[in-house]
Amino acid sequence: MGxxxxxxxxxxxxxxxxxxxxxxxxxxxxxxxxxxxxxxxxDGTGEGTKVADIVAEECRKLGVKTVGNxxxxxxxxxxxxxxxxxxSEFGKLDIVVNNAGILRDRMLFNMSEEEFDGVxxxxxxxxxxxxxxxAAYFRETGKNDPKLKxxxxx
Numbered sequence: 653m654g655x656x657x658x659x660x661x662x663x664x665x666x667x668x669x670x671x672x673x674x675x676x677x678x679x680x681x682x683x684x685x686x687x688x689x690x691x692x693x694x695d696g697t698g699e700g701t702k703v704a705d706i707v708a709e710e711c712r713k714l715g716v717k718t719v720g721n722x723x724x725x726x727x728x729x730x731x732x733x734x735x736x737x738x739x740s741e742f743g744k745l746d747i748v749v750n751n752a753g754i755l756r757d758r759m760l761f762n763m764s765e766e767e768f769d770g771v772x773x774x775x776x777x778x779x780x781x782x783x784x785x786x787a788a789y790f791r792e793t794g795k796n797d798p799k800l801k802x803x804x805x806x
Contacts, residue, residue, distance in 0.1 A: 654682030665752030667703030679711035725778030
């Protein structure tokens with residue numbers, strides 16, 4: 653019997669690193685998961701479904717239900733779509749972990765404005781988009797004990 657048995661969570665940026673570890677830890681506690689990852693590298697370039705699918709399969713092997721999602725958190729409507737997908741797949745949503753992030757490993761004087769804008773888009777706008785939509789869902793459903801975790805890295 654896990655601490656999260658029967659709960660449903662979305663974890664953004666769950667294909668690698670901290671997000672992957674959060675997904676595995678939550679799965680071990682019985683949480684069903686929507687695993688979101690655009691499939692981009694740490695620097696935000698590229699995309700693909702493989703990393704989300706790999707983590708989803710790892711979590712499934714721990715005995716929970718999972719579904720992959722490959723949308724970008726910076727798209728307002730796609731963020732709403734993640735909430736809708738989780739509710740459609742699992743019947744409810746209890747937890748959102750805003751973990752998506754990109755790394756621009758440069759000294760400030762070497763970073764372009766475009767690179768900085770990318771960091772802001774994922775870390776701030778992406779967090780806003782997910783939080784905005786899940787807050788509306790929690791309010792509409794009268795959720796009394798919602799869980800929202802934000803992991804910021806700029």
